[in-house]
Amino acid sequence: MRARPTVGELACLVHALEAERSxxxxxxxxxRRRGGADDLVCLRDWLGAVDEDSARRIADTDAALRxxxxxxxxxxxxxGLVTALGVFFYDGSGRVNVLAVLGVMVVLPGxxxxxxxxxxxxxxxxxxARALAALGAWSPGRLVARWxxxxxRRGSSALATLLDPRHHVLGLAPVRRWAVVRWSHLLGTxxxxxALATLLALVVFTDLAFGWSTTLRAxxxxxxxxxxxxxxxxxxxxxxxxxxLETIAATRWFRAGQxxxxxxxxxxxxxxxxxxxxxxxxxxxLPRIASAALASMLLRRATGRAFVGLPAARAxxxxxxxxxxxxxxxxxxxxxxxxxxxxRLEAPVPVVGGCEAVVSWSAVPVPDLVLADLLDADRVxxxxxxxxxxxxxxxxxxxxxxxxxxxxxxxxxxxxxxxxRDFVDALVARRSGAVAVMPVAVDDGVLRPPRAADxxxxxxxxxxxxxxxxxxxxxxxx
Amino acid sequence: xxxxxxxxxxxxxxxxxxxxxxxxxxxxxxxxxxSGTTTRAVTYPMRVRGETLYELIDTPGFQRARRALxxxxxxxxTAAARREAVRAFVAEHRADPMFRAECExxxxxxxxxxxxxxxxxxxxxxxxxxxxxxxxxWSGQPSLAxxxxxxxxxxxxxxxxxLGQYFRVVREMxxxxxxxxxxxxxxxxxxxxxxxxxxxLERAVEALRAERHRLRVRAARVIAEMLVEALTLAPxxxxxxxxxxxxxxxxxxxxxxxxxxxxxxxxxxxVERLYHHEALARxxxxxESIEADLLAARTWQLFGLDRLTLAGVxxxxxxxxxxxxxxxxxxxxxFLGAAIGGVAGGAAAWLAADRLARFETRDLPFGxxxxxxxxxxxxxxxxxxxxxARVHHALVARRSHARRDPLVVEGTSAGLxxxxxxxxxRLFERAADAGDDGAEAVVESLAEAIAPLLESEPEPAA
Ligand SMILES: Nc1nc2c(ncn2[C@@H]2O[C@H](COP(=O)(O)OP(=O)(O)OP(=O)(O)O)[C@@H](O)[C@H]2O)c(=O)[nH]1
Ligand SMILES: [Mg+2]
Numbered sequence: 031m032r033a034r035p036t037v038g039e040l041a042c043l044v045h046a047l048e049a050e051r052s053x054x055x056x057x058x059x060x061x062r063r064r065g066g067a068d069d070l071v072c073l074r075d076w077l078g079a080v081d082e083d084s085a086r087r088i089a090d091t092d093a094a095l096r097x098x099x100x101x102x103x104x105x106x107x108x109x110g111l112v113t114a115l116g117v118f119f120y121d122g123s124g125r126v127n128v129l130a131v132l133g134v135m136v137v138l139p140g141x142x143x144x145x146x147x148x149x150x151x152x153x154x155x156x157x158x159a160r161a162l163a164a165l166g167a168w169s170p171g172r173l174v175a176r177w178x179x180x181x182x183r184r185g186s187s188a189l190a191t192l193l194d195p196r197h198h199v200l201g202l203a204p205v206r207r208w209a210v211v212r213w214s215h216l217l218g219t220x221x222x223x224x225a226l227a228t229l230l231a232l233v234v235f236t237d238l239a240f241g242w243s244t245t246l247r248a249x250x251x252x253x254x255x256x257x258x259x260x261x262x263x264x265x266x267x268x269x270x271x272x273x274x275l276e277t278i279a280a281t282r283w284f285r286a287g288q289x290x291x292x293x294x295x296x297x298x299x300x301x302x303x304x305x306x307x308x309x310x311x312x313x314x315x316l317p318r319i320a321s322a323a324l325a326s327m328l329l330r331r332a333t334g335r336a337f338v339g340l341p342a343a344r345a346x347x348x349x350x351x352x353x354x355x356x357x358x359x360x361x362x363x364x365x366x367x368x369x370x371x372x373x374r375l376e377a378p379v380p381v382v383g384g385c386e387a388v389v390s391w392s393a394v395p396v397p398d399l400v401l402a403d404l405l406d407a408d409r410v411x412x413x414x415x416x417x418x419x420x421x422x423x424x425x426x427x428x429x430x431x432x433x434x435x436x437x438x439x440x441x442x443x444x445x446x447x448x449x450x451r452d453f454v455d456a457l458v459a460r461r462s463g464a465v466a467v468m469p470v471a472v473d474d475g476v477l478r479p480p481r482a483a484d485x486x487x488x489x490x491x492x493x494x495x496x497x498x499x500x501x502x503x504x505x506x507x508x
Numbered sequence: 509x510x511x512x513x514x515x516x517x518x519x520x521x522x523x524x525x526x527x528x529x530x531x532x533x534x535x536x537x538x539x540x541x542x543s544g545t546t547t548r549a550v551t552y553p554m555r556v557r558g559e560t561l562y563e564l565i566d567t568p569g570f571q572r573a574r575r576a577l578x579x580x581x582x583x584x585x586t587a588a589a590r591r592e593a594v595r596a597f598v599a600e601h602r603a604d605p606m607f608r609a610e611c612e613x614x615x616x617x618x619x620x621x622x623x624x625x626x627x628x629x630x631x632x633x634x635x636x637x638x639x640x641x642x643x644x645x646w647s648g649q650p651s652l653a654x655x656x657x658x659x660x661x662x663x664x665x666x667x668x669x670x671l672g673q674y675f676r677v678v679r680e681m682x683x684x685x686x687x688x689x690x691x692x693x694x695x696x697x698x699x700x701x702x703x704x705x706x707x708x709l710e711r712a713v714e715a716l717r718a719e720r721h722r723l724r725v726r727a728a729r730v731i732a733e734m735l736v737e738a739l740t741l742a743p744x745x746x747x748x749x750x751x752x753x754x755x756x757x758x759x760x761x762x763x764x765x766x767x768x769x770x771x772x773x774x775x776x777x778x779v780e781r782l783y784h785h786e787a788l789a790r791x792x793x794x795x796e797s798i799e800a801d802l803l804a805a806r807t808w809q810l811f812g813l814d815r816l817t818l819a820g821v822x823x824x825x826x827x828x829x830x831x832x833x834x835x836x837x838x839x840x841x842x843f844l845g846a847a848i849g850g851v852a853g854g855a856a857a858w859l860a861a862d863r864l865a866r867f868e869t870r871d872l873p874f875g876x877x878x879x880x881x882x883x884x885x886x887x888x889x890x891x892x893x894x895x896x897a898r899v900h901h902a903l904v905a906r907r908s909h910a911r912r913d914p915l916v917v918e919g920t921s922a923g924l925x926x927x928x929x930x931x932x933x934r935l936f937e938r939a940a941d942a943g944d945d946g947a948e949a950v951v952e953s954l955a956e957a958i959a960p961l962l963e964s965e966p967e968p969a970a
Contacts, residue, residue, distance in 0.1 A: 200737050200947055341733045341951060348726055355719040357554045358784065362536035392636040416635030419575050443631040445521040445543030448571035483541065487521065490542045
């Protein structure tokens with residue numbers, strides 16, 4: 031059996047999805063391989079994969095949510111207690127006014143109940159919606175979000191993500207709404223439980239004198255009819271909770287002109303409490319319990335829908351479930367070895383004075399005479415390029431044991447190859463004279479300094495070589 | 509039968525890895541200006557639902573081709589023995605540091621891989637290429653040369669002549685800039701090298717095309733979500749008695765622009781990830797301009813329109829005027845024209861050019877006030893966002909995975925067809941009204957409407 035997702039689980043999912051806006055391809059790829067799972071299972075697996083602590087976090091978040099619900103119930107009960115103590119306040123003088131009790135404890139909460147459902151309807155009509163939106167500054171969701179952030183508990187950041195209305199998450203609105211509606215009904219339930227308990231306690235441990243009193247012109251018969259209608263749901267079962275005309279007539283009370291003392295038989299004065307208790311239970315407590323239950327159901331449904339229906343979740347599922355076309359390397363190319371520090375980033379030294387020989391490496395497209403003239407060289411030799419290794423050897427032999435300078439001219443636009451390094455190393459090993467490498471650019475048979483980008487390639491290529499890189503002499507120099 | 513394999517070989521630093529990264533859409537390939545960046549052969553298999561259709565192999569460049577050719581020549585007395593000589597060379601020198609690069613690159617070739625030889629068409633041909641081309645020819649494997657002009661095309665003709673001597677098929681492709689169709693074309697050419705390879709490559713090209721289509725649909729969804737989120741965005745700020753309303757407004761507007769920027773950035777990142785551009789650097793300076801772009805006159809002025817022009821356009825009346833602007837700018841204006849079209853009347857256009865945000869003040873109990881940005885109050889906003897998203901998508905969708913420069917989102921999108929504009933305007937209105945509850949349905953319809961608009965990729969600015 032698969033459990034439905036809880037609100038805590040949804041909160042953790044939303045939190046993870048927000049945090050994972052930069053997705054983890056590896057996790058997604060691993061899930062993709064498994065295949066076959068439905069959306070709910072897939073999302074749960076994903077959550078487990080991106081957050082190995084997710085089970086704990088979910089449990090913590092659900093616990094925090096339960097704590098909020100418990101808190102709402104407790105706060106309601108306290109409120110009910112305080113209100114009931116006020117409404118049923120009786121110090122022996124006067125009466126507890128039944129009409130006032132009905133107004134404060136039944137009619138007012140009834141209006142609030144109605145407005146809470148109206149406000150919860152997804153499309154509140156203009157004026158109502160606006161009035162409720164103005165109340166939004168005190169949104170319980172925002173309060174809870176703030177509380178959970180303050181509380182700094184594990185899982186509380188997930189809760190804050192879920193509940194803070196300022197945090198915009200597409201597709202979460204129904205969950206937020208039903209969570210808040212449910213809490214408000216729990217608060218109401220607590221209120222009536224507290225009020226009822228207080229009434230019963232007062233009835234048991236003190237004696238209350240009820241009466242009814244109004245400035246309006248009212249007759250006992252009129253009130254009797256009203257009471258009969260109000261008591262209709264329970265009169266047939268508990269006749270004692272439906273005051274008769276005798277009680278009603280006897281308990282009417284005027285504050286002025288009667289000297290304040292009770293006139294009716296004291297036994298009759300207590301007769302109202304079963305009626306009030308029943309009214310509180312039937313018109314206050316029961317609707318709130320029913321509302322809380324309905325809100326819980328709607329919350330569960332919204333949670334289940336949001337879990338697999340959040341746009342971010344859908345996008346994730348699409349990524350995981352997409353028919354797989356993959357062109358990339360299964361494992362990325364290994365990181366490069368630490369780079370050799372480019373040893374000669376300084377500008378190449380210009381050639382001064384003559385040299386014994388110039389080697390044109392792999393057919394630099396400049397006439398030999400030009401090269402010889404420019405570098406003041408006795409001879410120009412050729413190596414590399416299309417020539418064989420044996421021909422290179424012949425050049426090396428010809429230059430062996432010399433003491434003058436040898437400059438190897440190369441095309442700067444071609445990268446330095448190891449075979450050039452082989453040649454230069456052999457040259458250095460066989461001669462006592464200086465050896466230099468001169469990468470050059472050529473423009474229509476004229477030597478030019480290499481482009482900066484090309485030079486950088488050469489400087490890196492020769493980073494670990496003792497042979498200096500030199501710049502070509504300027505054309506205009508004699 | 510094992511899938512066809514293609515070894516991408518050549519001189520160092522000629523864009524071999526760049527070609528592989530582009531075709532394999534893999535940004536993890538090591539590419540650098542230095543020569544010798546690739547030191548080992550790396551395989552990039554192309555898989556469709558787990559089945560490998562072909563493999564690309566990136567290899568290090570030749571370092572001692574002449575020496576290797578010399579050794580191979582010694583072994584091959586006759587032309588018939590050449591192929592075997594190359595194989596024997598690889599077998600013998602596998603562990604020899606002297607020929608590490610040569611063995612790495614020749615090993616897949618002697619095992620039957622096709623040869624993709626890459627050269628740079630911006631620099632002249634030279635004799636140093638001949639030994640390596642000779643070795644490749646001796647291997648006897650089917651081969652194709654790719655001229656990659658790194659920069660200019662100055663020497664392409666020269667290269668064509670030289671390569672024609674060694675390779676039956678010579679192609680030119682600017683690896684970093686080639687549009688997707690051209691890349692697929694090159695892949696198809698790989699398949700032509702051997703009749704046995706053809707079906708696999710044809711299937712691969714089809715799969716890649718289909719995948720492109722799927723990606724566009726998914727990108728459309730990402731953009732639709734971003735738009736709906738932007739339209740339902742309604743930041744607010746408590747106004748206390750001692751607050752300066754002007755400053756509060758500026759602050760709220762700032763916060764609003766921040767949120768929009770956040771939404772756009774997140775959506776861009778998601779689109780980039782769809783296309784496997786996961787580590788794409790963005791030009792943040794350009795991103796910064798969104799506040800100006802979205803909330804003020806800048807967007808309009810970018811197109812050379814001043815407020816008076818705008819007012820004139822608006823006065824012309826509604827959507828028809830918007831069409832007129834599009835026509836006048838030769839379709840250049842794109843979302844701009846659409847945005848104007850949605851606003852009726854000159855004054856509205858004039859105002860809209862100035863501010864896209866609309867504010868309202870609400871009373872709270874106990875004499876407090878809330879200053880809020882009215883969600884969806886601007887008809888221009890979603891069109892501007894969509895236009896920007898289309899430009900970004902086009903750039904990302906065609907961007908080669910070999911590029912290492914930051915992405916600069918610039919340019920304009922092609923104009924929206926009239927019916928698409930109408931449909932979008934209706935959907936935007938629905939999104940703004942729907943609240944969070946109906947959002948999902950609107951996202952769905954919006955994505956549907958946007959996908960075909962990504963189809964015709966807008967041209968990035970020159
Ligand atoms: N402008 C431009 N640059 C390119 C192009 N192709 C490659 N490059 C650049 O050339 C340099 C070398 O590219 P790579 O792909 O690493 O070349 P390679 O052949 O793999 O090099 P090695 O691995 O060193 O042998 C990089 O800086 C690339 O950005 C191109 O088509 N245009
Ligand atoms: Mg490389």
